[in-house]
Every structure is written in structure tokens, then in C-alpha cells.
Amino acid sequence: MSERRTEVVALGALVLVCAIWGSTFVVVKDAVERMPVMDFLAWRFAIAALVMAALRPRAVAALSPVARRRGVLLGLALAAGYVAQTFGLERTPATVSGFITGLFVVFTPLCSGLLLRQRVDAASWAGVGLATAGLALLSLHGLSVGTGEAITLLCAIAFALHIVGLGQWSTPQDAYGLAVVQLATVAVVSIPAAAPESLAPPPDAGVWGAILLTALAATAFGFFVQTWAQAHLAPARAAVVMTMEPVFAGIFGVTVGTDRLGPRTIVGSLLVLVAMLLVELGPRHGRDATLERLE
Secondary structure: OOOHHHHHHHHHHHHHHHHHHHHHHHHHHOOHHHHHOOHHHHHHHHHHHHHHHHHHOOOOOOOOOOHEEEEEEEEHHHHHHHHHHHHHHOOOOOHHHHHHHHHHHHHHHHHHHHHOOOOOOOOHHHHHHHHHHHHHHHEEEOEOOHHHHHHHHHHHHHHHHHHHHHHHEEEEEEOHHHHHHHHHHHHHHHHHHHOOOOOOOOOOOHHHHHHHHHHHHHHHHHHHHHHHHOOOOOHHHHHHHHHHHHHHHHHHHOOOOOOOOHHHHHHHHHHHHHHHHHHHHHOOHHHHHHOOOOO
8 A cells, every 4th residue: 555545544544533532422421321420431441441451462461560550540540531521421512522521632731831841832822722712612601610511621631631641651662551551440440439339231222332332442443543543644634633523522412412502612612623723733742742542
């Protein structure tokens, strides 16, 4: 396959993964209306971790003890993000949740600046301003912030912290093993939290479908495709495609779900999307220019 054709296939594959990620907001919102949040997360991440471990059974054993400990810390940040996102989805439309979750793109350079003492460039600050305006339109109800939107904002911050840690600690040799440890950590956190009340199996075929979509398609398949695609694409091109995730969340939220887009939601979503693009296309260097998602 020629280099040009490989790039086209990589772009198409990454768009497909973003569409899968965007669709999960609707299916998860529907699933957690019929199943406790922590039960859903326990099943989802246990299946994803087991599948990825089965595909490369020696990946975790190959990690050093330090890398395993770092994987657990990254997994705790990831768990915080998914718990907040899933609880937030109980209380906010899938479309709004998708765009607020996408703010991790804007928060990542800010977290890097705060934790790693890296300079925050002008494009990032401009992105913060636009994102704040968009967030206000999406989440303010009068003078109060909606509960679901506030919880989802914590999700975006947790994902940003996870990405900063991943950028510092991940290496090409350890990436797969670290991914398995992180997903297993989310499962280990979720299972005890669910067990006191139920930890019951999914109640129906629809919830099983949501769990398998998120565990197999969004996580295991998505991870493989993203890793392969970004090996063949410039970081800026991949970053632009990645900002399509909340756009797909909005499309699915309106066409498949029950979301209704009023003027405030449309303008707020556009401001958030522009903020994400501004930050991603700003003067960033090395692997900081590429965001890795573990859905």
C-alpha cells in the first residue's frame, strides 16, 4: 500500500473510531438508566482489560515494578474520569456531555503548566477563554450550574491529568502493558464500589450491547486503531480528527437519542469545538502534540 493510500486509510479509521466514541455517550446514558453506574463500569472495564490481556498476555509481565505502579496511578485518574462522566450522563444530555468531556483538550496544557512547570502558550489561554464562554452557554441555568454539567467538568479535568501523566510515563515499549494495567485498575476500583449493593449482570440485551460496544469497540478496537493510525499521521492532522468525537456525540444525541439543540447549545458547542482546535493546532511540540485516549 502506498504512503498516500495508507494515510487516507488511517484518517478514515480514526474518523470511524471517533464515531464509535461519540456513539457511546448515547448508549451509556440509556444503559445507566437501567443499571447502576458502578455495575456498568465494573463490567465494561473488566471485559476490556481481559480482552486486551488475552491478546497480548505477556505485556503486563514485561513491565517493570515502577511502570506497574505508574500504571495503577494512571488508572486511578482514568477511573475518576469515567466515574464522573458516567454519573454526569445520568443528569445531562449526551450532546452536552460530549462537548464538556472534550474540554480535556483545553485542560491538558493547563495541567502541564501547573504540574510540570511548562509554559502555557497564548493559543492555550485563548482556548481557555473560548471554552469558558462555551461552557457557560452549555451548563448555566440562570445563575446556577447544572449538576450533571459540573460533574462532567470534573471528568474532563481527570482525563487531562491522565494525559499529562501518560505523556510523562508512557514509552512505546510499555504502552500496551500500561493500557492493560490502567483498564484493570478501573475495573478493580469499580467492582468493590458496586458489590455492596448489587454487582448484578446487565438486566437485558440492550445493556449488554452497550457494555460490549464500550468495552470491545470503543476501548479494545479503538485503542488498536488509534495506535496504528497515529503512527501514519502527523500529530496536527490526527488532533483535528480527534476533535470530531464531541461532534459525533452531538449527531448521535440528536438523531438516535432524545436531545434537542437550542441556540445556546449550538453556540456553546461551537465555541468549545473552536477552543479545542485552537489548542490542538497551537505551538505544541513532540508527543505533547498528540493526545492518546483510552476509551
